[in-house]
Amino acid sequence: MRRQVFGNSEELERVIRIAVNDVENVIELKMHEYNLLKHCSRVGLPRQPLCDDLLPLVEKIDFVKRKMMRFVTLNEDLPSRDYLLGHSSSRRVASLNLENVVVGLEDDLLKVMRRLTGPPSSREIVSILGMGGIGKTTLAKKVYHHPEVRNRFDVHIWITISQEYQTRDLLLGILACIFQLKNEVQNETYRLAVGDEIKESSDDQLMDMIHKKLKYRRYLVIMDDIWSKGIWDLMTRIFPDDNNGSRIILTSRHKEVAEHADPDSNPHEMSLLNSDNSWKLLHDKVFGSQHDVCPCELEKIGKQVAQKCQGLPLALLVVAGHLSKISRTRECWDDVAKTISKIVSSEPDKCLGVLAMSYSYLPHHLKACFLSIGVFPEDFVIATERLIQLWVAEGFLRHERLKSMEQVGKECLEDLISRNLILVRKRRFNGELITCGVHDLVRDLILRQGEKEKFLKVTRTHDVITRFIDTASKPHVHRYSSHSRISQGDCWNSTSSLTRTLYLFNGLKHALRPSKQIPFLARFKLLRVLAILHYTFQDFPLEITKLVHLRYLEFNCHDDLQCSVSELYNLQNLIFRRHSDLPVEIWKMKLLRHLEVKKISSFPVPSSTYTTGSSSKLQNLEVLSDLSISCCSNEMFTRTPNLKRLKLHGAWEECRRDTISQTLNSLYCLTELEILKIKCSRKLYPHPLPSKYVLPNSLMRLTLRCTYLPWEDMANIVTLPNLQVLKIKDNGFDGDAWRLSDEEIFNQLKFLLIDRTNLKRWKAGSVNFPKLQHLVLKRCIYLEEIPKDIGEIYTLESIELLNCRTSAAKSVKEIQEEQESMGNDCLSVRIHDKPCKIQTISNDCLLISFCFVRKQNSYNPPNPSFVT
Template sequence: MDDLYVDLLDLVKFIENEVMKSGALTVCTEMLRKELRYLLLLVCGARTWIHMDEGNDVRNFFNRLQILITNAGRDLQLLCDIGSSEQDRVSYDTLQKIWLLKPDMILFLRLLPKLVRAFGVVLSADQVPAGYIESLIDNLEFLLNYKADFVAPVKEKLEVIKRILKILKGFLPFMLKYSNFESNEFNNFCNHFTVVTKKVSCCIALLCLADELDEDMADCISFMLIDLLQSIQHAKSDIISYVGGLKLLHPTIEFTRELDVFAGGFVHFILEAPMTKLNSWSYLPVYIDHVQKLQISLRLLLIYILCCDIHNESLTIFDLVVNEFWSFINSLDNRETNEDLGKEFDLAISRLVQKMEPMASKILEGTIGTQKPALPFSQIDSLGCVDLVSQNLLRLLDHRIDSIAPVAHQIKVVLFDIKNFKPFLEGNVDQQGKREEVLYVCDRMTNLFVEFEYIVDMFVLKPSPMRNNQLDDVIEEIRFFKEVVEFSQIFTGKKDVPIDCQASKPSTPIINEAVVGLEDQIEILMARVIGGGAELNTIPVIGMPGIGKTTLAKRIYNDGRTSDHFDIQAWGSVSPRNTVSELAQDILISIIDLSNDIYKSKEWKELDYLDLLRRQLYGRRYLIVLDEVWDSYIFHELHRCFPDNHKGSRILVTSGRKYEDPLFDEPFLVRLLTPEESWELLQVKYNHLRLCTREEFRKPPIPNENCPAEVGKEIAANCRGLPLAIVLVAGFLGNLEDDSDWLTITEEAFSSETNRDVGDCNEIIELSYKKMAGYLRQCFLYFAALPMSTEISVSKLTWLWVSEGFLRRDEVKKPEEVVQDYLNDLMGRSLVMEARRSSKGWLKSCHIHDYLYHFCRDKSKAEKFLPVASRFEDFVLDKEDLILYIPPISLTRTMIYSSEPGWHRSWKSPLPKEGPFPFRGVKGLVRVLDLGCINIGNTFPPKIERLVHLRFLSLQGDMTVMPSWISKLWNLETFLVKGTKSEVALPDTFFSMEGLRHAHIDNCTFSDSNLSQLDPLQTLSTPSLSYDKGNIMRSFPFLQKLKCIFLESWGHSENLGESCNRFPVLDFLNQLESLNVIYQGRVLLPCEFNFPSNLKKLTLSKFRLPWVEISAIAALPNLEIFKLLSKAFEGEEWNVSNDEFPKLKYLKLGNLNITRWNISDDAFQSLEHIVLQNCKLLTEIPSEFGDSCRSLQKIEVFMCGETVSQSARNIEESQQDGGKGKFKVTIQNPIRD
């Protein structure tokens, strides 16, 4: 036996190494190679069990085979040595001899039951039978291709047999693996397999050996093939009973791809005969899709039988349906195929499918329960997630990246699957009352698409066959679930109209915060703030989260009595991540203009801000509010900046804890609201929110029929006097449908009332969370990825959400508008709070309550939403808890640095002074990387070059040159760089970043060589531009927002006909709407502006020009917002003529040395809002704003003289006298003589 194995192996190697290399490989030689390969497998297995052959029949077979192989090897070797062309003849002769032996090869199958009992599943019991079938399939293909004319009379039957053999080969290994080797069913199956394969072998041998196929021979072979097909078909019931035998012994077979292949192959096998007959009729194939539904149902039913059904109820249904299908197809013999028969067929198949309906729920639940555990991807917004995957995969194909070429076909397959799956997802996702298993299918399919995208992204980073195989595995599982979806639709029907859980209603911005109650406490606290002794007092305002500490402090801060009493007012929001210097700067912003260059110089140290604050407060009566002090340490560090001037200065500190500290006076404890105050606040808050909804969607104020007074009072009482709870309930109720039962629904939030702490709002937030649409939920939870107790820039939030793929596609609105809608919706639910608004009235920054932050953080963990690395240690120490799922797939795609509370005490210098930034924690699949709070040194970390999936990148450091490899980040959309030293030189490759939309790089410079057009770029800051370098901006034709530095450029002007200071020409930027310009250079006159006529917003700083030069700007036809800051213009008097600034709505003058401001009656005809800041020399605001400017609505005055404040009040009186009751004036920190 060993000699035979060696001879076979040598012959196979000879053919593969010598014959194939010589180019002499023919069809016959290739067929011989395949046969020898199978014989090698057979002999290898036989060596382990040949001793069990009691009758020596198998030994005799191998002896004959030994002689055949020895002779064939000798003949082929000889012919190869002499270069003869007779190899094909020798190969064919050897094949014929093997074919003569082939029917006897089946002898070993008689030993199969005995073998598996002795050895279990060994090579002979598993691979050899499958290999034998493979060799038969190869023989059939050889006949059908090489001897096509010869076998033409029986070609159709051979094709059927080949198809059956392929199906049998597919599920045979599985059946042998899980068989009950002691059962009669197993013996019956082995006997059946032996009979079938021997008959096939005989037919093949006869056809291969015959020289011609005369009529008698054709009839003989045709008879043999018919007999063979009948043998296969008649074994159907035996195989079904064999499956029952499998089930009795193996009640816990796990779902695998092998099981899926087996189930599909088995169903095809037992339905092969009726399907063959069905396909032969011309009319009935029209209804083939109904048969496919039957096949899908049977396949899933079989998987359920093998994995779940220990009582075999399903096996009975399976057997019944198959038998009835066979019987029905047989009953159609000799029937005329017409429309009536088609309808009868359609009805019969439908009835067969319906017979499985009693098991439908169990089948669906069972089959999906057999799947491997899903990767922990979030399913908060399945529809948006699938859309994002589709967009990302299409993006990969569009970029034609070489590395994805090997998987391009798989990507196209999955894109097609996504397209087909979306209607099912739209009809079922976010539906109340949907069956749990249907929702699971939605989640699982979404999970698979995301998993596929992850693997593709890893393939882009590092192509490998392993990744390719992983993609195939995911595609196979997607196919399985596609059939589950079809099965679900058969029995559960379809939803044609997608309905979000709670669709957002169109809303308008929420401008004012409704405040009710605590009037008695306001008066008590006010008495302590503006009364008492002359010494400095620190008053702690203490209370549980959500009780209204910040609201109370704001009421005191904004009260007119406060501004009249104190010389200086300043507010500081304390974040756990604030350093003392950062908090000092936050306070100073309310007192002085920190935009002055002196405060930004390299020499300006942290202690300088503390000293500056102390000097600004020295000798003045001041009120400082420190909101949400979480640790007395930071207050102690800051307290030395607060001089005791013995003028009655006060520090108001809000905190959730009581400190035993000598620096603090007696704490002021904020009480809960009374039931009456709670009901009043609920009404005011709800009615305020309803006014923020467009009129056609607006609900009636409460009390109303949905919420009569007694119901409203009970709801308010359940909030136990906690203002946060009342506000949240109001926001939740404001988004309910009109016919909702308010009390019943809100009782769900208070279901555990007896055990609920007064400050526990989790159930209320949870109720509001559940009623939100998926896309809104993920936007809400995203706040957990951002720093706590911090104002969040809406611009940055927009860039982040776009990078994460959170925004639903909108063909009309820009992403910035969509984000405003989302935030307005969240504010309408009282989940997000406004911090500041921009000059155009849009939300500029926002924040959430700390309580809501903790809810978002806990909910994100529970929902496995957006695994985020946010701690300094995550980046430096590479802790294992950063990753929720161990490789091969790391789920962290968002890394936003925000340190743990108090990090600045232990990390005085966050990064090592030498060496590169240790990026061990940054993973290759990251899409969002925000290191804007860390100084990464003087070079760009080289590892970033490999992060090709980045879409958002924010860095801070001392770098002066951007590397050329930055263009390799072809996915990058938002790029933020805060340079802490001097200019940052951009490489030529910057212009090839085709995906870049937002680039904000401090003081950057361009090379003017190798320029190309960067069409996608929409916002840019802050390039330094001279007149000669201005043409660089032609590379950005679709720029919408620009912040830049103008450098002095003296030269001849064609327009002026003389030399002047020529500023860069920008009038060709037809899409530019917002421009912010800072000038660096000497004051040179005259000068020349060239701004685009479509400009809507303009900010100028440090030009120090005389007011006469403003005329070119005053004529801009579309200018709506104009800010003059930091000595933009100089001179005592500014005169504005008629018809200047025709569309201007917002005007801000900051840090100017203007003394007199005069306007004509018809100037500023559209002006709505005036802001004056730090204009200390200005005497008054023109009275014409009170008399003739009827569009004016608001004046804000900060750090200006008392006469300016008085003129603002006079204008307010004039406007009110003219009938404008909503005119508003804000005055803060007036400069007193």
């Protein structure tokens, strides 16, 4: 007789989630039905009460509730099944002999050894961080068994925590390590007496015993595979700090655990192997490290195989094990190169199972955020802004007081990064995340787990789609993503009417009759996210306007946006990739938060007689792009009071001097505006006159391109109290001289970019830029020199010159030399004079890149290149 109703907590969670989804489906289907009836010409159509539809589901939920209570009662005193089976990520990795891997760990080993054997004398925590399978435990073992370490410490303790642990077992494991001391092992009577004492001791007594045994001894403790802050809080009190150089090493996938253990210590973060070390590891495991017998015809394809493992030792070992079992022919190795993903997936317990530990430990809302990344194609560089918009639209994020949904989304994303599940691709100079991605092995885990939980279905070729139609179309898959161009009929057959997300990355094949498009979109009554890329509808698809649950819409058509788009009253994100006039009905879309059109040439403001059922304001609109300058007015911006990001463009005939000044003045009422970009088409007047205008004080980032403002106009910008980033591109400012007085101070400016300008002379000093961190000058072919006082800015971290005069480069060298003569040796210079694709304009112009890096107060992004 089974004591458990459900096999484990994962199965219980899945049953509860299905029940909740069923209820949500019924409610939203009823909402869709009511919306259609509201627009129907016939009156008095019969409606089935919602309670009648929900009654069977309420009974189902009650049944699940009773079973759940029974499950909790029967299992509250039992250790988890995973623990009883000895399931731990460390054991799984050990089965691959990862402890024998030394390739690529030499530098890591040296750095950790220095921290163990060097200062300080107080007890120090050394955290080793990295994704599953990257070699954290391997590195810890190399340190643990190193002769220098064995001789330095009196006591050596190794305990593996893992996700599931028993406190008493951990304490007994520590005592077992302690009693390996020679003078105590030799005394059998003492050992037996201690054994009897341990059996009768409580956990608190065991902790006290450990503390006494370690007192005044120099010890090394390895806490391998630690997952939570709670276990650290429990264990740290048993390790005394006697100022004798004791050390504790933590290995974890979670950065927050390391920061909690010791906020003042920098964790040692492990990196993926480079291409050379990847090939060396693969080669050594297949052919043996002592014999270089790899045939020449296999070396090239072997390096390709290693490259596809993307530097993860765990994946390399799995593939190496497979290569060791097959014939050493080019044909066989070619097949391996084409099926790396399948080979890795064929060892679920050894490879994907290790990464699955990270997934199973995620909070429920982070599981959904993590799995949703599977909609993107392999090696896709994911814009974090788009990803967070999808999370908001799907309802994955939890509302928090005093935080916007974007802030919550960024915190969730950083949480996943700190757990080493998501890779950082690019950050801004201040550490803000721009793009991210996932390792291919992690993506395989996402696709496998997403399909298992009926969370997500991804198809990549037409053959895969066909099989899915035949075998898997009956289950309700809530999210569907296609990475190949498919027909509307395929999309109809391969998705469920209950699908909530439809992402078509390569668009649709043209219908047989383009004039009569198949209304395949009408069947997706519960759709929340619809993105159709690389496809253009001939006419505006009216069936989209019936999808009343849509929150995110991205598509394209040859028509302008139609007034009926306002029927999507739940829409939050509208992305339209073509020029368009906007209908006045847009003002009815009260939940709209992000409106992006390639170019908005007309955006009419409703008149005072225009009624929308409420005030004609877009209170929730935060992002607006790309609006024509001619549309800007005080009346419009007072109706969008919460704009945070605004992008403006101006055609040749619109960019008159008085028009630009008037536009800039109209922005003052946008008290929440943080990012402003203005791009005009061409220069109209060779000598624009300075004018006075006021920009919003909330502005943090400003980009001006082809606006040809006089440098004297900078007086209007220098007063902005929160401005941190200023970019001047393609003669955003015009004139050959920029002179700043001592009273003109950019109090918060951290990043300054000047790209392609006719500036010749620049007079400024450290007083003008007290907090500047990065200065970038590109294609400033007329600039003679950089002000010498720039070097006096204490916060300055880098200066970059690209395609500038040699005299300007010389002035930068002089700044560096002057700083060195004053004892400022933390300023380093790097010069790159590689050939530039941009044709130089004169012999006095060349490509030079300087980087001054102050070692203190500097941010080092994972990717050495940063953008703003």
